[in-house]
Amino acid sequence: MPMAEAPPYFFPGWDVGTVATTSLTFGTGPETICLSLPVLTPGALDAVSQRLLAAQAQHLACRPITEIVEVIDCVIQLWLDPQYPYRQQAEACLPIITRYSVPMVRHGLDTLLQAFRKDALWCLLQAEFGDPYVLDTFRPRPHAGGYTRAYGPRLITHVFSGNVPALPAWSLICALLVKSASLGKSASEEPLFAALFARSFWDICPEIGSCLAVGWWKGGDVALEAAAFAPAEAVIAYGSEATTRDIQRRVPPLARFLAYSHKLSFGVIGRETLSSAEQATQTAHQAAYGVSMFDQQGCVSPHLLYVERGGAVSPKEFAALLAQEMAAVHAEWPRGALSLEDSTAIRHLRGTYEFRQLNDDEVLLFCSDPGTAWTVIYEDTPTFTPSCLNRTVRVQPVHDMTDVVARLGPVRAYLQTAGVALSPSRRQALAEMLGRLGVTRVSALDRMPWPRLTWHHDGRCNLLDLVHWTDIEDAADG
Amino acid sequence: MVVYDVEALDRDLLAVLHRGIEQTLDDDAFNALALRLFAYQYAANMPYHKYCQRRGQTPETVQHWRQIPAVPIGAFKELTLSCIPPEQAEAVWMSSGTTNPEKRSKHYQARLAIYNASMLPNFAAHVLPEAVPLPILVLNPPRTILPNSSLAHYLHLVLETFGAPGSDFVLGAQGLEVDKLTEALRQAENSGQPVCLLGTSFAFVHALDTYTTRRHTFKLPAGSRIMDTGGFKGQSRELTREELYGLFTESFGVPETHCVNMYGMSEFSSQFLDNTLRNAHQGRQGPLAKENPPWTRTLVVDPETLEPVPYGQRGLLLHYDLANRNSVVAILTEDVGREGEAGFTLLGRAQGSEVRGCSVTIDEMLLATQR
Numbered sequence: 064m065p066m067a068e069a070p071p072y073f074f075p076g077w078d079v080g081t082v083a084t085t086s087l088t089f090g091t092g093p094e095t096i097c098l099s100l101p102v103l104t105p106g107a108l109d110a111v112s113q114r115l116l117a118a119q120a121q122h123l124a125c126r127p128i129t130e131i132v133e134v135i136d137c138v139i140q141l142w143l144d145p146q147y148p149y150r151q152q153a154e155a156c157l158p159i160i161t162r163y164s165v166p167m168v169r170h171g172l173d174t175l176l177q178a179f180r181k182d183a184l185w186c187l188l189q190a191e192f193g194d195p196y197v198l199d200t201f202r203p204r205p206h207a208g209g210y211t212r213a214y215g216p217r218l219i220t221h222v223f224s225g226n227v228p229a230l231p232a233w234s235l236i237c238a239l240l241v242k243s244a245s246l247g248k249s250a251s252e253e254p255l256f257a258a259l260f261a262r263s264f265w266d267i268c269p270e271i272g273s274c275l276a277v278g279w280w281k282g283g284d285v286a287l288e289a290a291a292f293a294p295a296e297a298v299i300a301y302g303s304e305a306t307t308r309d310i311q312r313r314v315p316p317l318a319r320f321l322a323y324s325h326k327l328s329f330g331v332i333g334r335e336t337l338s339s340a341e342q343a344t345q346t347a348h349q350a351a352y353g354v355s356m357f358d359q360q361g362c363v364s365p366h367l368l369y370v371e372r373g374g375a376v377s378p379k380e381f382a383a384l385l386a387q388e389m390a391a392v393h394a395e396w397p398r399g400a401l402s403l404e405d406s407t408a409i410r411h412l413r414g415t416y417e418f419r420q421l422n423d424d425e426v427l428l429f430c431s432d433p434g435t436a437w438t439v440i441y442e443d444t445p446t447f448t449p450s451c452l453n454r455t456v457r458v459q460p461v462h463d464m465t466d467v468v469a470r471l472g473p474v475r476a477y478l479q480t481a482g483v484a485l486s487p488s489r490r491q492a493l494a495e496m497l498g499r500l501g502v503t504r505v506s507a508l509d510r511m512p513w514p515r516l517t518w519h520h521d522g523r524c525n526l527l528d529l530v531h532w533t534d535i536e537d538a539a540d541g
Numbered sequence: 542m543v544v545y546d547v548e549a550l551d552r553d554l555l556a557v558l559h560r561g562i563e564q565t566l567d568d569d570a571f572n573a574l575a576l577r578l579f580a581y582q583y584a585a586n587m588p589y590h591k592y593c594q595r596r597g598q599t600p601e602t603v604q605h606w607r608q609i610p611a612v613p614i615g616a617f618k619e620l621t622l623s624c625i626p627p628e629q630a631e632a633v634w635m636s637s638g639t640t641n642p643e644k645r646s647k648h649y650q651a652r653l654a655i656y657n658a659s660m661l662p663n664f665a666a667h668v669l670p671e672a673v674p675l676p677i678l679v680l681n682p683p684r685t686i687l688p689n690s691s692l693a694h695y696l697h698l699v700l701e702t703f704g705a706p707g708s709d710f711v712l713g714a715q716g717l718e719v720d721k722l723t724e725a726l727r728q729a730e731n732s733g734q735p736v737c738l739l740g741t742s743f744a745f746v747h748a749l750d751t752y753t754t755r756r757h758t759f760k761l762p763a764g765s766r767i768m769d770t771g772g773f774k775g776q777s778r779e780l781t782r783e784e785l786y787g788l789f790t791e792s793f794g795v796p797e798t799h800c801v802n803m804y805g806m807s808e809f810s811s812q813f814l815d816n817t818l819r820n821a822h823q824g825r826q827g828p829l830a831k832e833n834p835p836w837t838r839t840l841v842v843d844p845e846t847l848e849p850v851p852y853g854q855r856g857l858l859l860h861y862d863l864a865n866r867n868s869v870v871a872i873l874t875e876d877v878g879r880e881g882e883a884g885f886t887l888l889g890r891a892q893g894s895e896v897r898g899c900s901v902t903i904d905e906m907l908l909a910t911q912r
Binding site for chain 1: 588592595620845846857875
């Protein structure tokens with residue numbers, strides 16, 4: 064039984080030794096992990112928040128952005144080192160906690176964390192602020208005249224979700240970039256990563272580390288969340304629409320509230336990328352990779368792929384190629400173990416289609432055998448049916464890429480990433496239509512799982528949405 | 542096509558059913574009959590034939606009942622799984638179809654005699670082990686209102702076969718007939734004549750709610766009993782077994798030993814009933830379980846591999862029902878259960894699993910489109 068070396072919480076300056084504990088258990092049989100966590104009270108959370116506010120004022124508010132970026136980069140470099148103890152702990156524990164396969168966890172950590180290197184952080188700062196030093200001092204304001212400065216919230220409370228490990232890093236890093244302290248509530252499904260990540264800052268730079276705290280309580284606890292939200296100037300929540308809406312009701316009126324709720328993503332494959340078997344195979348591989356990362360649990364994961372007719376390779380043939388590539392991806396990054404419920408959903412969906420295809424030539428089912436590792440369903444229907452996930456993907460033929468607009472109409476409120484395989488000019492044309500529909504990101508199929516740090520996440524700014532501005536008007540302006 | 546001697550098959554099948562549930566059917570005998578049924582269904586049930594062929598599992602390769610290809614229960618919504626032309630069926634059972642009324646499963650019964658021969662002895666052994674007819678009060682609409690409901694047929698037949706004078710339906714087209722039920726219960730209290738209440742779990746909740754609001758409780762005579770069936774899917778209120786049976790004791794004075802849950806589906810021709818009352822009658826102690834009548838087998842399988850899980854672990858229930866003569870013998874359900882000493886326990890539906898992804902789930906979508 065692997066022992067967790069570092070605890071799954073992080074409260075700098077608070078000795079939790081005497082506090083009552085609760086535990087969360089993951090895995091079965093010999094592969095079991097029991098995480099012991101302090102039982103939090105409103106009083107304790109309030110004390111944690113007061114310490115965070117004090118630390119932010121002392122160590123973060125006036126720290127130059129350059130230094131903050133350096134420290135973040137340092138932490139990311141440590142995490143990218145396979146020998147780094149917290150990384151090793153994460154690699155040992157996350158497969159048991161999340162049930163993702165070991166290669167999937169490794170690949171996911173590497174790829175996600177790589178995105179937070181120094182260059183990317185500066186890119187993000189520049190993309191959003193133009194002049195990142197507005198975070199340090201008053202800077203001349205181009206076009207408008209006068210001076211301006213951006214201030215982040217003193218304290219941000221984050222409510223993390225557990226579907227993609229390492230995702231809390233994004234939220235915590237954004238907070239640091241706007242010089243905010245963070246109180247993170249980790250997810251019941253994966254309470255470890257955020258705590259380990261925060262702890263890394265403490266090891267590298269205790270002053271910045273003292274501005275982060277991560278703990279766990281059962282989501283929806285009204286008394287605890289009242290204490291966690293009250294001192295926060297912003298709350299960032301990840302979760303279902305129902306969860307985020309419930310949180311929103313309880314966030315104090317003056318605090319900012321940013322929600323990242325559940326989304327639907329899809330792919331569009333143009334006939335120009337199906338002009339030969341070789342090209343179609345390559346496209347299928349990119350699609351299979353996009354579907355399979357994090358076992359399709361991300362909001363960026365495609366539920367279905369629209370494939371244009373009229374290419375040398377037909378949509379049906381593409382489905383067969385996709386199946387072959389799903390198997391190849393599974394061989395490299397195996398699908399994780401599923402709960403009884405999730406396997407059952409796939410099993411019964413397959414059963415339905417196994418029978419449906421007996422009577423309908425426009426239905427095809429391809430699947431892994433004997434397990435449920437991957438499933439490809441080809442069906443000629445205009446209806447958008449969400450996938451039961453865990454590498455279950457539908458292929459639906461379209462006469463023209465523009466047909467997808469009407470098909471997506473009923474689910475437009477949820478749309479997020481469109482992974483496309485199209486020529487640049489057609490991509491542009493489709494993006495115009497998809498943008499109007501509500502899609503917030505158009506990427507290559509194999510980039511779907513890995514959005515750029517600079518992406519307008521769900522259509523909004525990552526940093527600008529957090530700050531407030533203070534302007535100095537020049538006397539001459541008046 | 543092979544001409545199959547269906548009459549001989551039915552004769553042998555009925556002989557097994559008529560032996561009742563006290564005599565076990567050993568594995569060899571079960572196997573022999575199951576393989577004959579499989580060969581017949583493979584030959585006569587075309588979609589099933591293709592399904593088996595695609596998997597390379599045919600009467601030539603299948604040697605044991607465990608190898609008979611199981612059909613996922615949802616297949617009954619997709620295709621007609623019948624060995625005879627559907628119009629020749631004596632009855633067709635349709636699922637209530639709460640989730641999607643357009644896609645209801647259809648189960649064609651070629652001969653009701655087989656269905657009846659399976660259900661009657663099984664019901665009697667588990668609900669009326671003393672073999673003494675009781676007044677039966679049915680909290681479910683009669684067959685005339687629900688002609689395609691297997692449950693309506695089941696309850697109708699029970700009432701007709703075992704009901705003593707005073708038996709009646711107390712739920713009609715207008716819903717629960719509270720006055721009629723109250724009167725019948727009061728009469729039982731006064732006369733000391735035990736009664737048998739049958740109905741869906743939800744109909745009972747409705748009755749219990751009504752009596753709770755009226756602060757009305759009954760103390761039914763000893764020997765009174767209740768059989769409920771079905772769950773609470775799609776209903777506004779859900780109760781656990783403990784809660785429901787606690788209320789049965791509180792409101793009707795019927796102890797838990799005399800409460801039996803019947804687990805059945807329109808896709809099957811046999812049912813699985815709790816051993817509670819049968820144990821009480823025989824003076825046996827033992828853990829609660831659903832019992833397999835001799836002409837059925839249940840495997841608890843891992844949905845990932847479809848192989849049986851280690852003894853005692855949770856898994857999906859895969860039933861083999863020889864009384865499913867006209868459709869398919871083996872059906873993989875969406876029900877989660879566990880194998881035990883005396884039978885299996887039903888733990889619920891494998892649905893509504895915890896949302897792990899940040900993707901929109903099908904349920905969320907359904908809710909959104911209904912808004």
